[in-house]
Amino acid sequence: MTTAPTRSTGRRRNPTTRAAILATAFDVVAELGYAGLTIEKVAARAGVGKQTIYRWWPGKGALVLDAVLERTTGAGAEAAELPDTGDLEADLADVLVATVRELTDPAFDRALRGLTAAIVEDAELARLYQERLDGPMRELKKRRLRSAQEAGQLDPGVDLDVAVDLIFAPVAQRWSERSGPLTPEVARAVVRHALRGLALPDPPR
């Protein structure tokens, strides 16, 4: 069977259709896992043609990435700043405890597992994930840490990418490898020790 793709002249996205496709993709990956998700299934459930999806996303990796991104940051919302009350440890503990809550939500857990597994094996999807989701989030985290450096709460010589990894990787890995309990207490302990390790060598008392 040969099908000439029907090229729409305008490739502008209809926001309602786009939101419906992304919500459906999120549900499908949460239900069937990444391997079980096909563009056909998403199209059928969302009530759109396959070509509509392929016109906007090059493949299922990009589609699932956008579905998770949409659910994380909210429809069209600007990525939020990290809280900055002046108390770095309390602010980061709030963020990490919220992360634990999100990761232990069953639907989010399964969808994010699908995306994460795909990223581990697919270098191009990992690049897209860095560009669209992890990179912007990392910038927000670094901005908060820079503000702490300026306030004299963090070693000014520390590599901020290492600092972000030290604070955020332990909870992420515990989740992805199911290597231990994911509780608010663990999140707070990680922040406490990580910040102690990133503080000035001789903290002012």
Place this chain on the structure above:
Amino acid sequence: MTTAPTRSTGRRRNPTTRAAILATAFDVVAELGYAGLTIEKVAARAGVGKQTIYRWWPGKGALVLDAVLERTTGAGAEAAELPDTGDLEADLADVLVATVRELTDPAFDRALRGLTAAIVEDAELARLYQERLDGPMRELKKRRLRSAQEAGQLDPGVDLDVAVDLIFAPVAQRWSERSGPLTPEVARAVVRHALRGLALPDPPR
């Protein structure tokens, strides 16, 4: 088609056949990724029957796990102790720099990506991974940290699982998400900051 599985009376493994199957499985996952590996392909390349593989491993997840385990710890070798020269930072930096070297070896990188991706989505395989590979490694790491606690180099109140995550998760996540350069310098910076964060609240001078 119905196939009555031919049950061998002796289920003892032939060590040479076992090693050949595991080496082949490692090569296949390194070459084709986890999705591309099938028991059929491994059997054909290793020159054994499919039933031989199914008799010893319940599925491809368990097979790939053993293939990576065999390559990591060496054939039949006991898992090694972590170095203990008395200099905790130098010892852990050595371990983490060796990890970076292993993760950036192309064949090991691809095989481990296959296993890691599978673990993220498959809870039963994650359990097996914890039992067979991550758990024993974690015990060795905790033993080294306990020795440091006894030497007064680490906070005796710290949760050793949190300590292990703080020291080892940042490099693992940078590798799995390709979120930044994986260099010996990064490994050393992680160890330095993590240990500072896990030291006694008031280090003796």
